[in-house]
Amino acid sequence: MSDMPRRPYRVAIVGGGIVGLFTAYRLLRAGAGPVVVLERGFLSSGASGRNGGGVRQQWDSRVTVRMMREAVQEWRHFGREFGTNVWFRQGGYLFLATTPAEVTRLRQVTEAVRAEGLDGRLLEPSGALRYAPSLSLDGIAGATFLNTDGTLYPFPGVWGVYEAVRALGGEVRLGVEVTGVRTEAGRVVGLSTSEGPVDAAAVVNAAGGWSGDVSRLAGLAVPNVASRHEILATEPLKPFLDPMVIRLADGLYFSQTMRGEVVGGLAVPHPTGTRAGVPTSPAFLRSMSRSLVRLIPALAPVGVLRAWSGYYDDTPDGFPVIGEDPRLPGFFHANGFSGHGFMLSPASSKRVAQSVLGEKTDLDPALFSPGRFLDPHRRGEAEGLQPG
Amino acid sequence: MEPDPPPPPPARPAGHGSPPLTRSTRYHRPRAPFCGVGYCTNCLVRVNGVPNVRSCQYDAAPGEVVEVENAWPSARFDVLAAFDVLFPQGIDTLRGFRRPAFAVPWYQRVVRRLAGTGRLPNPSTARAPSPGRLVTTDFVVVGGGCAGRAAAESLVAAGHRPVVLEREPRTSPVPGAEWFPGTTGVFLPPPRAEALRPFELIARRSDGSALDLRARRVVVAVGGYDASLWFAGSDRPGVLTAEGAERLRPVERPGFDHAVVFGGGPRTLQILERFGNHVEAVVAPGAIDPDVARRASELDVPLFPRTLLLGVVGRRSVRRVRLAPRGGGQPAFSVEADAVVLAHRRLPHPQLFFQAGARMEWRPDVGAYGPTVGPSGATTVPGLAAAGESAGAATPDRARASGVAAANAVLAGGGWPAPDPSPPSALHHELEGYYQELLSTGPGPGKVVVCPCEDVLLGEVLEATERGYRGIEVIKRYTGLGTGLCQGRYCLPDALLVLALREHRTPREVGYITQRPPVVPTALGALAGLPDDPEAAA
Numbered sequence: 001m002s003d004m005p006r007r008p009y010r011v012a013i014v015g016g017g018i019v020g021l022f023t024a025y026r027l028l029r030a031g032a033g034p035v036v037v038l039e040r041g042f043l044s045s046g047a048s049g050r051n052g053g054g055v056r057q058q059w060d061s062r063v064t065v066r067m068m069r070e071a072v073q074e075w076r077h078f079g080r081e082f083g084t085n086v087w088f089r090q091g092g093y094l095f096l097a098t099t100p101a102e103v104t105r106l107r108q109v110t111e112a113v114r115a116e117g118l119d120g121r122l123l124e125p126s127g128a129l130r131y132a133p134s135l136s137l138d139g140i141a142g143a144t145f146l147n148t149d150g151t152l153y154p155f156p157g158v159w160g161v162y163e164a165v166r167a168l169g170g171e172v173r174l175g176v177e178v179t180g181v182r183t184e185a186g187r188v189v190g191l192s193t194s195e196g197p198v199d200a201a202a203v204v205n206a207a208g209g210w211s212g213d214v215s216r217l218a219g220l221a222v223p224n225v226a227s228r229h230e231i232l233a234t235e236p237l238k239p240f241l242d243p244m245v246i247r248l249a250d251g252l253y254f255s256q257t258m259r260g261e262v263v264g265g266l267a268v269p270h271p272t273g274t275r276a277g278v279p280t281s282p283a284f285l286r287s288m289s290r291s292l293v294r295l296i297p298a299l300a301p302v303g304v305l306r307a308w309s310g311y312y313d314d315t316p317d318g319f320p321v322i323g324e325d326p327r328l329p330g331f332f333h334a335n336g337f338s339g340h341g342f343m344l345s346p347a348s349s350k351r352v353a354q355s356v357l358g359e360k361t362d363l364d365p366a367l368f369s370p371g372r373f374l375d376p377h378r379r380g381e382a383e384g385l386q387p388g
Numbered sequence: 389m390e391p392d393p394p395p396p397p398p399a400r401p402a403g404h405g406s407p408p409l410t411r412s413t414r415y416h417r418p419r420a421p422f423c424g425v426g427y428c429t430n431c432l433v434r435v436n437g438v439p440n441v442r443s444c445q446y447d448a449a450p451g452e453v454v455e456v457e458n459a460w461p462s463a464r465f466d467v468l469a470a471f472d473v474l475f476p477q478g479i480d481t482l483r484g485f486r487r488p489a490f491a492v493p494w495y496q497r498v499v500r501r502l503a504g505t506g507r508l509p510n511p512s513t514a515r516a517p518s519p520g521r522l523v524t525t526d527f528v529v530v531g532g533g534c535a536g537r538a539a540a541e542s543l544v545a546a547g548h549r550p551v552v553l554e555r556e557p558r559t560s561p562v563p564g565a566e567w568f569p570g571t572t573g574v575f576l577p578p579p580r581a582e583a584l585r586p587f588e589l590i591a592r593r594s595d596g597s598a599l600d601l602r603a604r605r606v607v608v609a610v611g612g613y614d615a616s617l618w619f620a621g622s623d624r625p626g627v628l629t630a631e632g633a634e635r636l637r638p639v640e641r642p643g644f645d646h647a648v649v650f651g652g653g654p655r656t657l658q659i660l661e662r663f664g665n666h667v668e669a670v671v672a673p674g675a676i677d678p679d680v681a682r683r684a685s686e687l688d689v690p691l692f693p694r695t696l697l698l699g700v701v702g703r704r705s706v707r708r709v710r711l712a713p714r715g716g717g718q719p720a721f722s723v724e725a726d727a728v729v730l731a732h733r734r735l736p737h738p739q740l741f742f743q744a745g746a747r748m749e750w751r752p753d754v755g756a757y758g759p760t761v762g763p764s765g766a767t768t769v770p771g772l773a774a775a776g777e778s779a780g781a782a783t784p785d786r787a788r789a790s791g792v793a794a795a796n797a798v799l800a801g802g803g804w805p806a807p808d809p810s811p812p813s814a815l816h817h818e819l820e821g822y823y824q825e826l827l828s829t830g831p832g833p834g835k836v837v838v839c840p841c842e843d844v845l846l847g848e849v850l851e852a853t854e855r856g857y858r859g860i861e862v863i864k865r866y867t868g869l870g871t872g873l874c875q876g877r878y879c880l881p882d883a884l885l886v887l888a889l890r891e892h893r894t895p896r897e898v899g900y901i902t903q904r905p906p907v908v909p910t911a912l913g914a915l916a917g918l919p920d921d922p923e924a925a926a
Contacts, residue, residue: 089500174858285905302508302509
């Protein structure tokens, strides 16, 4: 097919997940000019349709706490702005520690959270029961809780931003694969796609787990790694659990959705990636079930309804990559979200749009810039709080 | 002295066989058993503190505590059914409930409480994971029906001792086979070609444990099931699949007095043979087979070929069935009936083949996907063969023959016979034209609940397509259709046909229905009890 009109775009965005769509929305709202989003699959076919819906502000680094605090406000008002309900429910995030070292770790997180003006609380093990009465406290040494964290239903987020982009005149092309990045005189001039060339003054790589591939199409070496994570949903039950619960020791995370299902996974990548296309593995079902039943023994008779997998786009330091690549003018990164792209998207997309438009952002270049991995002497502080 | 003849059965009101047993999730609509084979959500009860037990699959012993779920004060009369009346067009949880802002948290609480079915299990049911077993073998046959038995017998005759998994708890084993009754294969990932035993199969057992099987070769002979149909009130008590009618029959007589049977083929003939005196009419989407017509005329059952089933009248039971001749021009009419038996379409179970990575193909004759198979039943996955309905064998004789062929296929060493690529064939199914007319006529009053597990309405599906959302995967995520406890068995096949119509594409273009494991819901406690991976330990 070659019916794609050959019109010059101001910005072409690779990836129609929540990051790409939100970026398009911000650019259109800022009057950036024609914007096109190119999605290889269908809407929500990638991680935007496969994540657990967690939204939290408890992080090691204060800059992430700040950006997430902003994202929480955006999610709270999403329905009014976009017309669809993500059902962002602020049931809190309950982190559980099993060792003194983990308790120390959680204390540091709570200090960062409180320093940003949020009501993070360090709890005795028994205090966790107040927020999740069905837990077994066996082996739990401490906990933190932040009541304004929460969970959302990801799909309506995708539909809402998609419709808003289209209403603002943005184009979203589904089923179009990017096959190359076109450059002239060392500068991006567009993309090659399965449906012909696209002319664009700027390209945003928001391809999630495939962003490393897209960067390599542009000849750019990047440290992004796609890691496969598995997740499952149980049969729907009446509400019994308000917060997202995370156990640091094994990366277990789970919450009960608005539909009643318990949805969760283990924040360790499952090393069966060589079997391409495998939705999930018996090993995950076994280890996830063991982990969940240990923490909530009453769930033992509850059935697993389905299990699936998706790709995180991991960076070595766990921080996202936002901004123009210093090696290729016109090529912008909005990737490397390391499993937290959906929750951050309302806030991160503002910075992406600002950098595309040449405006100043409030992002610390040492933490977010694409160039940070090019410095051989760099010592990044790892964003270690990975699960959920 | 002659014994007294048994007293005649007491007269029972219409619909006696299907009093509401539970209520649906969102609108609290009355529900009674539908499928009879443990897939649908219409007979869920709480047993001994465990939620969502399918009563059709559970024999409660005296003293066990069986409680109604999702209804107050009872399944027959439920206060929350007011939602069904107050929202005739449905509750729009996607776009409604956004204003005023101060009320949003309150909406959230209400909507959250409407979701879900059973309550969390009683803490007293908490127990250690049920210890599972690791079983290593050469051959596994999944399914112990006609085809599976024939395959197992062939394997035994060749000097092997196959493992046979049979879903039904009470069946007679094949001599010489290792027989696992009450066992369902739930997850068959793609084989690891390099391993001595490339296949790993997880199975769920009726005692609450799970099996981890390692095998060299696998025959899947899991049969099929009777499909649902979309019409107004298709979720009402008294609407049954053919299997539901067969299985849910009380001992001495069927659960209905005068049923409308939908379908004009072999399955309808079976229903007529079995329940002929309790059939009010035979209604078919297209032509009616001559042998069905012959039997119906012997039984004095009127025939309505090429007829739309618009809907049923009756809230807690079926009282009348509304029909309309196809082709337009003739008015709708209704017949008195206390049940609808859906016998028009039988679909193969595709899950294990899809999970294993076998190539799947659209089968226009049934309007569903099945594995691409060669003449012997070989799939595109070396070591995996299909038999019975999975391989397109519809009758018991053909199923047995396909079982023997599949056994020979997995016994044959050396090269795996690659199936020929399927020739291009008709892509449309008879029901597409049927649904075209149903949608243009309109099914009339009452909700068309296309996904009874999640109470998704036809209007929501049509609205999604009008907004430009395309493809089965997107519609599934947009509406929630097919994400409930039956895992899409009773809505996604028809959704594929209706979306093909709406999108002016072939069902194949609308997309494949992704089959996520497990095949049937499997308890966390059973999966937690699976033994450690022997290969990981080594």
